[in-house]
Amino acid sequence: MKRYSRWAKTLMSLSLAAGLAACGSPAGSETAPQANQPAAGTGEPTELTIALDWYPNAVHSFLYAAEEQGYFREENLNVHLQMPSDTNDPLKMVAVGKVDLAISYQPQVVQARSEDIPVVSIAALVREPLNVIMTRKDSGLDTPEKLVGKNIGYPSIPLDESIVRTVLKHTGADDSKLSFTNIGFDIIPALTAKQVDAVVGGYINHEQLILEKNGVPVNVIKPSDYGVPSYYELVIATSDETLGKKQQALEAFLRAAAKGQEYVKNHKAEALQLLLDKQAKEFPLDQDVETKSLDILLPLMDAGDQPFGTQTAESYQKLIDWMKQEKLITNDVKVDDVMRNLLK
Secondary structure, three states, X not given: OOOOOOHHHHHHHHHHHHHHHHOOOOOOOOOOOXXXXXXXXXXXXXXXXXXXXXXXXXXHHHHHHXXXXXXXXXXXXXXXXXXXXXXXXXXXXXXXXXXXXXXXXHHHHHHHHHOOOOEEEEEEEEOOOOEEEEEEHHHOOXXXXXXXXXXXXXXXXXXXXXXHHHXXXXXXXXXXXXXXXXXXXXXXXXXXXXXXXXXEEEEOOOHHHHHHHOOOOEEEEOHHHOOOOOOOOEEEEEEHHHHHHHHHHHHHHHHHHHHHHHHHHHOHHHHHHHHHHHOOOOOOOOHXXXXXXXXXXXXXXXXXXXXXXXXXXXXXXXXXXXXXXXXXXXXXXXXXXXXXXOOO
């Protein structure tokens, strides 16, 4: 669940990839199967590949549960979970048909759609932002007004700069005296070593937990309390082409995913152990951190009395309007183009 590392670079790569895809795939390229196979029945299972947004962690527990409990199999699906080599990859891969589905970020999907890249969100996975502004408790910087003139560490993503500036302006504070330092994703060491006064781009279910476990308690400023839309942190995206050819299979995937999420909710310890068993060797998990992360995530992934993954047009319109206001996008984006609810 890592933030996409270079906003403009990602969209440039997506545009190039989409252009290449329009010219046709070279012989032997490993594109995802596009046959419009039935999602259920006695025939051959439909193959689906989903690219994770990052290495396996608590937010992906529902996928491993659905796989282990046989929910995908019940829907006549054979689902492959693919960890990306780079956090920019999933949306690029889904745009050109290298994978059928990708876990991505609502702002990134809107940004892509504004550049005429044919991707669409079919489910809201984490229904509120996880990205917050953090300061050390011992800094005394516990309100937006106190950040005036301070040095903010961020991953050089325009979205994050806009988030901080919006927060300050919402309180009437002067954002013109802010300075921003590119710390990449070294959010934990930057705050630990007091290299910056505050950071943005860290998550309440990851960086905050690690900082506090390492003896660095933090103040948390939630941007959605100060004028930034409460967007979906993570969504499940596909391409227009895949949606047209595999809609039944995608609906089946979401039904199985919903069962997986329900299993995680009711069997947290078992689901967590399954995740730990599946962890990537190069990215070992901290059981204590992932346990707390799952506790944070479960209510944020709950759609209440609506089907799993349900999205609202209002959420997208508010985000689109804010991104246009902040000049994060320049072209209009129609809500009906960027999101679809497949489960009724």
